[in-house]
Amino acid sequence: QGKEVILQLDNLSVSYGNIAAVQNLSMTVYAGEIVTLIGSNGAGKSTTLRTISGLLRPKSGDVVYEGKKINGIPGHDVVKLGISQSPEGRKIFQRMTVSENLDLGAFTRKDTAKIAEDRENVLELFPRLRERISQKAGTMSGGEQQMLAVARALLGDPRLLLLDEPSMGLAPVLVDVIFETIEKIRSQGVTVLLVEQNALAALEIADYAYVLESGRLNTEGEASMLLDDPSVTAAYLGGH
Ligand code: ATP
Numbered sequence: 001q002g003k004e005v006i007l008q009l010d011n012l013s014v015s016y017g018n019i020a021a022v023q024n025l026s027m028t029v030y031a032g033e034i035v036t037l038i039g040s041n042g043a044g045k046s047t048t049l050r051t052i053s054g055l056l057r058p059k060s061g062d063v064v065y066e067g068k069k070i071n072g073i074p075g076h077d078v079v080k081l082g083i084s085q086s087p088e089g090r091k092i093f094q095r096m097t098v099s100e101n102l103d104l105g106a107f108t109r110k111d112t113a114k115i116a117e118d119r120e121n122v123l124e125l126f127p128r129l130r131e132r133i134s135q136k137a138g139t140m141s142g143g144e145q146q147m148l149a150v151a152r153a154l155l156g157d158p159r160l161l162l163l164d165e166p167s168m169g170l171a172p173v174l175v176d177v178i179f180e181t182i183e184k185i186r187s188q189g190v191t192v193l194l195v196e197q198n199a200l201a202a203l204e205i206a207d208y209a210y211v212l213e214s215g216r217l218n219t220e221g222e223a224s225m226l227l228d229d230p231s232v233t234a235a236y237l238g239g240h
Pocket of ligand 1: 016019020021039040041042043044045046047048197
């Protein structure tokens with residue numbers, strides 16, 4: 001029904017030296033959707049995200065964004081095209097304040113008025129960050145740092161937001177907050193590609209899901225279908 005493709009991976013293979021991390025992966029992400037990439041440890045999820053965001057180059061295959069091949073384009077130029085990645089774990093600037101971290105999220109932009117508006121929007125999404133605006137990021141809790149990582153990525157004004165395990169290490173109540181916030185982000189028109197170990201929570205908010213196994217695509221489908229698939233629930237959801 002005229003859905004617009006925002007991102008396409010065509011037969012993507014990525015290696016570290018002679019270690020094949022991702023092999024022949026093809027994926028399609030439609031604009032406005034939440035798509036999740038799940039799979040066990042070492043399946044190649046982070047590698048896939050890092051390749052999309054220009055931190056790694058594919059060995060073969062293509063990353064096609066808004067109809068253009070972007071593999072080989074360096075990370076800072078990929079951000080300018082409208083793709084931001086929120087990194088896994090605590091990879092924010094620990095010695096800088098929350099406010100300074102947010103400023104850095106907008107470093108490729110010049111539209112001052114819109115930046116101020118977007119900054120206000122992320123502080124609405126994450127009220128905790130507003131309370132901590134002058135605090136050094138490294139002294140915040142793991143969950144707060146995770147929120148800052150997502151907020152900083154949003155200040156790049158992405159059309160496609162790449163999230164690498166946003167729920168990692170979070171208390172259950174904060175996991176709920178993060179997933180609700182991801183849904184709000186999507187409702188503001190941002191397409192989300194979500195990498196998660198927490199497959200259940202990811203499938204509950206996603207439209208579509210890809211399951212990676214040892215670097216290869218194992219299954220794909222509507223998230224609601226995968227939630228009902230016994231082989232998926234047994235392998236990734238503890239047989240729930
Ligand atoms: P996790 O859920 O545990 O973070 P993942 O699905 O994100 O796993 P990747 O981090 O993409 O998996 O790793 C895929 C494979 O590539 C793993 O076997 C990993 O050991 C390997 N790998 C990742 N980074 C490097 C690197 N810098 N050098 C060599 N091998 C790497």
